[in-house]
Amino acid sequence: MKSTAKITAIGHYLPQRVLSNEDLEKMMDTSDEWIVQRTGMKERHIAGEEEFSSDLAIKAIENLMDQYDKTVEDVDLIIVATTTADYAFPSVACRIQHYFDIKETGAFDLNATCAGFTYGLHLANSLITSGLHKKILVVASETLSKVTNYEDRSTAVLFGDGAAAFLVEYNEENLSFISVHMGTRGEGGIHLYRKALADKIDGASLDPSGKMVQNGREVYKWATRTVPKGMETLLEKGEMTKQDLDWFIPHSANLRMIESICEKVDFPVEKTLTSVETCGNTSSVSIPLAIGLGVQEGKVKKGDHMLLYGFGGGLTHLGLLIQWGI
Structure with missing residues (x-):
């Protein structure tokens, strides 16, 4: 549709x-x-x-x-x-x-x-x-x-x-959304969590503090394997190539992780928008914040093609291919 x-x-x-x-x-x-x-x-x-x-x-x-x-x-x-x-x-x-x-x-x-x-x-x-x-x-x-x-x-x-x-x-004429790709690996939930009512995940005991707990090594490995494949799928669905992209905007979890993903897909890190350097990891906020800062700095232009990719606890991920229209 x-x-x-x-x-x-x-x-x-x-x-x-x-x-x-x-x-x-x-x-x-x-x-x-x-x-x-x-x-x-x-x-x-x-x-x-x-x-x-x-x-x-x-x-x-x-x-x-x-x-x-x-x-x-x-x-x-x-x-x-x-x-x-x-x-x-x-x-x-x-x-x-x-x-x-x-x-x-x-x-x-x-x-x-x-x-x-x-x-x-x-x-x-x-x-x-x-x-x-x-x-x-x-x-x-x-x-x-x-x-x-x-x-x-x-x-x-x-x-x-x-x-x-x-x-x-x-809006029937000036559309933003081109393609979407998503996936989930729920068995990785133990690697990134914050306890609420349950004391265990799949039999594994949880930290009782209610603070965030992260196995950074496992999340890093999952993200750097998953996001490059998802990017390829998004571009294929949108009938585009990475050369057509003006910007890649991944979740700003860690700049080193983003550099690794760009290296794996042979995409120039200079064409990524991030918020991690001055804002840290802001979870769900990091992608729209990176876009907002890019607009503010005059980098993002009307008509630009962007690949947005969110990934994190769950473990779950969702990428979008969009065209910027404002």
């Missing part, structure tokens, strides 16, 4: 507090050199003590409205990608509806971890193309600092906070 959905506006927000590698040196046994060498990260933004995912999301939407002179009172669905909602319920999406007083809309959160935003865009495209919706807010918002174990230096140096929002609207 031919897509009838177009991305019409974007916005993002980063908390004011910055946590640099030098700050982390004072907190634990690490160094700027060690962090940069292994991750490419220099700093990350950290939400305030009373600042939560819904607060960041609202500011990202306000930024979208200000930049593109858009209104949201007629949005008919709000999708929020997050793993760090303020509450188990109500959802962040419901808090957004309340704040903007959107009279008639659906609202829900989805949790596909670092692939959450590409999942959200895929859903928005599907629902608009089906004719069920006309105007959808797709938001990603994370306060990962609140669930990071700062006694574990292998994860403490990685994560940051932020939010981003895209508006997706019905």
